Each structure stands twice: as C-alpha cells, then as structure tokens.
Amino acid sequence: MKKLALFLATMFCVIFISAPLPAHHGEANYDTEKTIAVKGTVTEFEFVNPHVQITMDVKNDKGEIEKWTGEARSPAMLARYGGWDRNTIKVGDVITLHGHRTKNGTNFLRLEKIVLSNGKELPNL
Numbered sequence: 027m028k029k030l031a032l033f034l035a036t037m038f039c040v041i042f043i044s045a046p047l048p049a050h051h052g053e054a055n056y057d058t059e060k061t062i063a064v065k066g067t068v069t070e071f072e073f074v075n076p077h078v079q080i081t082m083d084v085k086n087d088k089g090e091i092e093k094w095t096g097e098a099r100s101p102a103m104l105a106r107y108g109g110w111d112r113n114t115i116k117v118g119d120v121i122t123l124h125g126h127r128t129k130n131g132t133n134f135l136r137l138e139k140i141v142l143s144n145g146k147e148l149p150n151l
Contacts, residue, residue: 056126056136064094064135065122073101073112080115080123080140084133094133096123096140098150108149119143125150 066084078098083091104110115121120143125135140148 053126053136055128055130057129058126060126061124061138062127062135063122063124065120066094068115068117068119068121069093071112071115071117073110073114075102076100078104078110080121080137082121082123092133094123094135096125096135096137098137098140104150110148114148115140115142 064082064084066082068080068082070079070081072079072081078101080096080098082094082096084094086092098104101110122141123135123137124139124141125137128134137150139150142148
C-alpha cells in the first residue's frame with residue numbers, strides 16, 4: 027500500500043511540474059494587437075521541427091528588397107490538420123503572409139495564415 031501511495035504521489039508531482047512545459051512559446055515577443063500582411067517571393071521553405079519557417083523577398087515602399095521570415099506551427103500539426111507537406115510551398119512562389127510582427131520591429135512574423143497566388147488560404151492551425 028505504501029508503494030502505491032508513493033508511486034501515485036510521485037506521478038502527481040511529475041504531472042504537476044511538467045504541465046506548464048507544453049506552453050514553451052509565449053506571445054509576449056509579438057504585437058498581437060495588429061495583424062499585418064506582406065507579399066513576396068519565397069526564397070526558402072523549411073518544413074522542419076520545431077516550427078515551419080518561410081523566408082521570402084518583399085519589396086518595400088521604396089522599391090528595395092527586404093528579407094521577411096514567417097514562423098508557422100510544427101510540421102506534424104500542419105500535416106495532420108491542414109494537409110501540408112514539403113511541397114505545399116515552393117521556392118519562387120509568390121505568397122502573402124499574414125501574422126503578428128515582433129515588437130522589436132524585425133522582419134519576422136508569427137503566422138496566422140498564408141495566401142497562395144491562386145487565392146487559396148493555408149491556415150496556421
């Protein structure tokens with residue numbers, strides 16, 4: 027009986043301590059009050075853990091090219107619930123990224139959705 031009680035107490039402690047671990051990414055780094063959209067040409071598509079990343083060239087208001095990166099969810103989640111795979115986006119595709127920009131003003135977005143050139147929306151589940 028003591029072994030069972032000790033086991034249950036240990037399991038409770040392990041679960042209690044590890045419960046906050048899945049929430050390893052917060053939104054404090056992003057301006058969640060505003061969603062912006064940037065349109066450009068994909069230069070890199072990384073369908074890898076821990077998060078899918080899309081890098082693209084975007085022409086700014088002055089006509090200069092800026093590098094932008096968008097971070098999506100994990101490949102497993104996007105594949106399972108959104109039907110994504112390594113070929114969903116290709117280098118050279120013209121797409122629009124919608125998301126929350128970092129508060130420090132870097133050209134980095136936490137993605138909400140992607141719109142392909144044919145108008146199809148890819149949600150970041």
